[in-house]
Amino acid sequence: MIQESSKRLVRRFFGNNAESYEKVVSLTTFGRDAYWKDEIIKRIKECNSVLDLACGTGILTFKIAEKFPESKITGVDITKRYLEIAKRKLNPHHKISFLLDDAENLSLDTKFDCITSSYIPKYCNPYILIERCLYHLNPHGRIILHDFTYPKSKPIRLLWNLYFAILQMVGVFVPGWKDVFKDLPKLIRSENWVDKCKGIMERNGMIVEARYLTMDCSAILTGTKKV
Template identity: 25%
Template sequence: MVYQSSKLSIVQKFNENAEKYDSQRRKLIPCFDDFYSIPVSIIETHSSTPTVLDIGAGTGLFSSFILNKFPEAKVTLIDISEKMINVAKERFSHFSNINYIVDDYTSYEYDNKFDIIVSSLSIHHLTDTEKKNLYIQIYDLLNDGGIFVNADQVLGHTASLEKLYKDDWKNKVESSGLTEEEIYAAYERTKLDKMATLTQQLNWLEESGFKDVDCIYKYFNFVVMYGRKI
């Protein structure tokens, strides 16, 4: 019951914010440009039409950067929020190579495998057990040679560091130009977070079978994690 309540809260909060989500990203992510450009820069594939799965895709923001690099990619977006997916459909209305799924990606059964799996600012909403199980599932869903990139937020590995991360983020958000209502809504969404430390998650990726596991970018608690299926 608690599990279902948590999922419903996530759907509600992100449905409420769907229309404004993209316009607020640069103000809520102080490292926005690096956070999205660096992971895309290291995504490489031998195919000009790679199959891509975007987990917790939201409005398709991360996928839009991937499609700029691989315009012929066959992209599947999955998100639990229908209103977020509707925004993505508008974003990609001129593309014919996009598949949309409104469902819980922790339990959805996929019909095929992928060359590239990505996620941004979504997996930190899962419990630790869900994260570990998801990383195993992602590994299984990748084709040999496939890569996984997770651009997400992590917990500081000490209470002091976590406070430093939060204080820095709040200071930047509150001077970003967002309205008081928008800032309040952002703070409310953080109550849905179930973040784990970077070290924990890199270990879970390795335990799932991934090789070349690394944090390729870090800005306070914003990180980009990387792993390959060899």
């Protein structure tokens, strides 16, 4: 079977649902999305610049700006409609710029103290993603990646699979989300982004901490550059 390319999958998943994204992510994660993003923010040290990859509608980007109002923040996303929604939320006091670009092809002439991303690892080749992050990272910089994970314990897996089976049925009635609710669990089950990204970061001389959250349904990987 020919596997769908990740770029095609991203277009299929996000091409037609930007307007409802924030409501859907909050409802389907039972509000855990906000908690996971707060956990990402907690791991950002004092910094002058932050790159938020796959920023989407900017939920995390604006939270970072709230905590670090003096930092220069750049949000990058590959889906134009998501970025348009993020840009609509900008105020003159924000030091945020949004760029339409592919995180796996990114080549900015700026380096950042911190690189964050919520929900990108499963859509990227881990080697390319980490290589691009390291390219854009300042000495002493930090990479903080977050995404869903497939729980390890059998009873939790049972609940997790049941939940996604229900979501798949509900998805038929939610415009723009049918494909995501159907195919997201397969993608999460097939990925082992935490171990892969952790290994690559460690081989590149980073100190890495993996923290699993909400009964192992998601994880945050924090890598700090040794100097």
